[in-house]
Amino acid sequence: MSSPAVAQHLIAGELVGEAAKERRNPARLDQVAVLSPEGGKAEVEAAIVAAAAAQRSWADTPAPARGAILLRAAQLLRERSDEIAEDLVREEGKTLAEATGEVGRAIGVFQFFGSLGWASTGSIYPSSFPGTTVTTRREPLGVVALITPWNFPIAIPAWKAAPALISGNAVVLKPAELTPMSATHLGRALHDAGLPAGVFNVVHGRGRVVGDALARDRRVAGLSFTGSTAVGLQLQQTLNSRGARVQLEMGGKNGVLVLDDADPRKAAQVVAAGAFSLTGQACTATSRVYVTPGIRQAFLEELTTLASGYTPGDGLDAGTKMGPVVSDSQVERHVSAVQDAVDAGSRLLHGEPRADGLYFAPVVATEVAHDAPLATEEIFGPILAVVDVPDYEAGLAAINDSPYGLTAGICTDSLAYSTDFTNRVEAGVVKVNRPTSGLDLHVPFGGIKDSSSNTFREQGHSATDFYTWEKTIYTGTD
Numbered sequence: 074m075s076s077p078a079v080a081q082h083l084i085a086g087e088l089v090g091e092a093a094k095e096r097r098n099p100a101r102l103d104q105v106a107v108l109s110p111e112g113g114k115a116e117v118e119a120a121i122v123a124a125a126a127a128q129r130s131w132a133d134t135p136a137p138a139r140g141a142i143l144l145r146a147a148q149l150l151r152e153r154s155d156e157i158a159e160d161l162v163r164e165e166g167k168t169l170a171e172a173t174g175e176v177g178r179a180i181g182v183f184q185f186f187g188s189l190g191w192a193s194t195g196s197i198y199p200s201s202f203p204g205t206t207v208t209t210r211r212e213p214l215g216v217v218a219l220i221t222p223w224n225f226p227i228a229i230p231a232w233k234a235a236p237a238l239i240s241g242n243a244v245v246l247k248p249a250e251l252t253p254m255s256a257t258h259l260g261r262a263l264h265d266a267g268l269p270a271g272v273f274n275v276v277h278g279r280g281r282v283v284g285d286a287l288a289r290d291r292r293v294a295g296l297s298f299t300g301s302t303a304v305g306l307q308l309q310q311t312l313n314s315r316g317a318r319v320q321l322e323m324g325g326k327n328g329v330l331v332l333d334d335a336d337p338r339k340a341a342q343v344v345a346a347g348a349f350s351l352t353g354q355a356c357t358a359t360s361r362v363y364v365t366p367g368i369r370q371a372f373l374e375e376l377t378t379l380a381s382g383y384t385p386g387d388g389l390d391a392g393t394k395m396g397p398v399v400s401d402s403q404v405e406r407h408v409s410a411v412q413d414a415v416d417a418g419s420r421l422l423h424g425e426p427r428a429d430g431l432y433f434a435p436v437v438a439t440e441v442a443h444d445a446p447l448a449t450e451e452i453f454g455p456i457l458a459v460v461d462v463p464d465y466e467a468g469l470a471a472i473n474d475s476p477y478g479l480t481a482g483i484c485t486d487s488l489a490y491s492t493d494f495t496n497r498v499e500a501g502v503v504k505v506n507r508p509t510s511g512l513d514l515h516v517p518f519g520g521i522k523d524s525s526s527n528t529f530r531e532q533g534h535s536a537t538d539f540y541t542w543e544k545t546i547y548t549g550t551d
């Protein structure tokens with residue numbers, strides 16, 4: 074049995090805090106995975122003061138030199154990848170392959186944004202005034218706060234921090250309470266890569282204490298949040314009330330439409346991967362599937378066979394394809410949602426309304442009404458609601474009849490249907506014959522409707538827009 078990892082705050086370049094709070098390994102509840110400190114107002118104050126003091130000289134550092142530090146951090150994450158991935162499995166529960174992939178994502182993100190140290194950050198325009206040139210330049214916001222969830226505990230902090238830092242901002246990160254160690258590893262890598270003290274700070278603690286204090290502080294010029302819609306909308310009000318910039322990525326209820334002309338096996342592979350990978354705990358995961366009558370039986374047979382391959386187990390054991398659910402409260406929610414669906418007349422082709430500790434087998438529920446809670450509410454687990462639809466138009470309408478709009482998919486061999494679907498579906502990301510989860514790091518990502526603040530996209534070149542504002546400079550040359 075390994076001894077617990079020890080998480081720390083990173084404040085003003087110092088790794089600090091008395092690590093007393095226990096986080097148990099969701100795969101082995103008798104083991105303490107991490108000990109972490111719990112910050113409060115004093116830690117938030119110290120981190121903001123440090124960030125504000127460090128930000129100007131960081132912004133004045135030549136961008137290629139800022140990029141070199143990010144590239145060095147990527148290198149350190151690569152060297153430490155095995156240790157970070159194992160700690161990630163112990164605190165969050167996903168499989169080692171999934172965790173290693175996630176650390177790889179963080180590395181790629183720092184490589185991408187590190188290389189932007191050489192990229193153009195403005196434009197040059199002709200002026201209508203004689204002897205004058207007009208240029209634009211992107212300026213950092215100043216001090217920015219990042220509030221992140223537990224489901225991608227290193228990738229999400231990385232894909233927010235890297236564009237913030239390359240743009241010349243100083244950062245205070247408030248990671249999720251359940252996963253303090255991944256953020257600590259990120260802080261250590263940046264610190265060891267030579268990032269000046271105060272430019273990147275990590276404060277652990279409760280959302281209502283640390284997160285709320287960051288949101289209210291007038292020295293924080295922008296806040297990027299990923300998490301639940303309820304908390305996101307509350308933060309948006311706080312930030313809007315003081316005129317600060319806010320970016321939200323929130324819930325989803327991502328649907329896939331499976332049409333008669335699709336290959337049933339391939340469609341089942343696409344849907345199973347989207348629904349059950351990462352224990353269904355991705356905001357882009359598939360949680361509802363709409364099926365037309367001609368493919369229904371063959372598709373459901375293939376899907377049930379695939380679901381039975383996702384037996385939950387310890388993510389550190391070789392061969393485990395699906396890890397446990399992250400917490401007691403989440404697993405209780407899964408069990409009651411499935412029980413309610415059964416009580417309302419749904420049939421379970423796979424899975425049950427029960428768990429063994431935090432191990433919860435994937436659920437495939439059929440005969441789910443279009444407006445039933447299982448088909449409309451975000452549950453955030455390996456639970457798939459199958460809804461019958463008569464044809465393409467009904468399926469598209471059902472997918473769009475949701476307050477959410479993060480990802481959506483279609484399985485079809487028809488170019489006409491796939492083109493129409495990508496045009497008309499209300500989702501920020503659309504996949505044709507590919508799982509709704511699984512994204513490239515260099516392209517824009519974000520949702521619409523209640524899934525997003527609908528302002529700025531994350532990832533790729535679009536990501537730096539949120540962390541910068543555009544200055545316009547007129548220069549007379551005579």
Ligand code: ADP
Pocket residue numbers: 220221222223247248249250278279280281282283284285288299300301302304305307308
């Ligand atoms: P989840 O259900 O995935 O845990 P939450 O929205 O509750 O989603 O949490 C996402 C992040 O938001 C976490 O870091 C959490 O600590 C933080 N958080 C929760 N409540 C608040 C709040 N009232 N103010 C600021 N941050 C919060």
